[in-house]
Amino acid sequence: MKSVRAFAPGTVANLGPGFDVLGLAVTGVGDAVIAERGSDGEIRIRSSGHPEIPSEAERNSAGIAAARVRERAGKADVGFTLRVEKGLPLSGGQGGSAASAVAAAVAVNELLGSPFGKDELLPPCLEAETAVAGRHADNVAAALFGGVVLVRSLEPLDVVRLPFPRDLRIVLVQPRQRLRTEDARARLPRTVDLGIAVAQAAGVGALVAALAARDYDLLRRSVDDRIAEPARAPLLPGFAEAKSAALSAGALGCSISGSGPSSFAFAADEDSARRIGEAMVAAYRARGIEASARTGAIDGKGARIDGVEE
Ligand code: HSE
Numbered sequence: 237m238k239s240v241r242a243f244a245p246g247t248v249a250n251l252g253p254g255f256d257v258l259g260l261a262v263t264g265v266g267d268a269v270i271a272e273r274g275s276d277g278e279i280r281i282r283s284s285g286h287p288e289i290p291s292e293a294e295r296n297s298a299g300i301a302a303a304r305v306r307e308r309a310g311k312a313d314v315g316f317t318l319r320v321e322k323g324l325p326l327s328g329g330q331g332g333s334a335a336s337a338v339a340a341a342v343a344v345n346e347l348l349g350s351p352f353g354k355d356e357l358l359p360p361c362l363e364a365e366t367a368v369a370g371r372h373a374d375n376v377a378a379a380l381f382g383g384v385v386l387v388r389s390l391e392p393l394d395v396v397r398l399p400f401p402r403d404l405r406i407v408l409v410q411p412r413q414r415l416r417t418e419d420a421r422a423r424l425p426r427t428v429d430l431g432i433a434v435a436q437a438a439g440v441g442a443l444v445a446a447l448a449a450r451d452y453d454l455l456r457r458s459v460d461d462r463i464a465e466p467a468r469a470p471l472l473p474g475f476a477e478a479k480s481a482a483l484s485a486g487a488l489g490c491s492i493s494g495s496g497p498s499s500f501a502f503a504a505d506e507d508s509a510r511r512i513g514e515a516m517v518a519a520y521r522a523r524g525i526e527a528s529a530r531t532g533a534i535d536g537k538g539a540r541i542d543g544v545e546e
Pocket residue numbers: 249250255256257329331372374375417420421464493494495496
């Protein structure tokens with residue numbers, strides 16, 4: 237095998253109340269990594285996909301994931317050259333660092349003769365995400381497995397794949413802003429009031445039940461984040477107005493996508509998703525913030541090989 241191209245979809249983490257525990261993959265845009273075996277034992281990033289993304293392998297999520305997969309396979313002497321194609325925005329809240337890590341892990345695993353299944357690729361991806369964006373598995377797990385995931389525990393790593401409705405639409409709106417995950421995480425409260433913790437736990441349970449039963453009335457009542465959203469919304473001009481526009485346009489819930497700045501909404505069908513996206517973009521623009529929207533379904537496949545050159 238000369239080279240392998242792997243694709244990993246963009247993801248929405250948290251889904252409202254599920255801070256660090258819920259995530260889903262969205263059809264459409266993602267990151268891809270093209271991996272080739274190197275002539276020496278080094279891991280090199282030939283292209284990081286963006287001038288602001290480091291091309292030193294040990295500072296790049298794709299490079300770190302590739303190194304961890306190689307270590308796990310006991311092939312520390314095998315080198316790789318990686319080219320990252322960034323479809324996802326930088327510091328956008330759509331799981332870009334996770335998608336690059338996951339695509340690299342999947343591509344390198346294939347080049348090594350597929351010693352690992354997806355479950356075994358998750359820890360290397362989490363290590364890469366931890367190094368560049370803080371320790372959270374909601375984006376990497378969703379990008380790797382696809383669908384909707386619940387991170388039950390990080391230690392030991394335990395991820396549950398959840399049932400979800402195939403017709404649910406996701407609206408993702410990207411305002412022209414950037415927010416580094418690290419900075420958004422620094423804003424979070426260190427402790428939470430018991431009443432808030434109880435409401436948040438109830439929200440996560442209700443959201444999981446709503447997705448499993450395709451109960452959109454319950455979904456609407458479940459997307460209620462009392463921890464991360466109130467702490468982060470002040471960093472995100474236009475978000476409050478966009479959320480209110482989304483709900484007025486019929487969204488089945490709206491919140492920050494991951495750590496932001498993107499926001500997401502759930503919609504019952506494609507027409508309503510488009511209307512909600514337009515309403516959200518108009519609300520950002522009314523605050524003087526350029527924004528763009530895309531709509532998609534939940535990507536049930538997750539990361540995949542989409543090209544092999546022999
Ligand atoms: N759960 C993470 C956070 C996702 O909210 O910080 C980051 O994309």
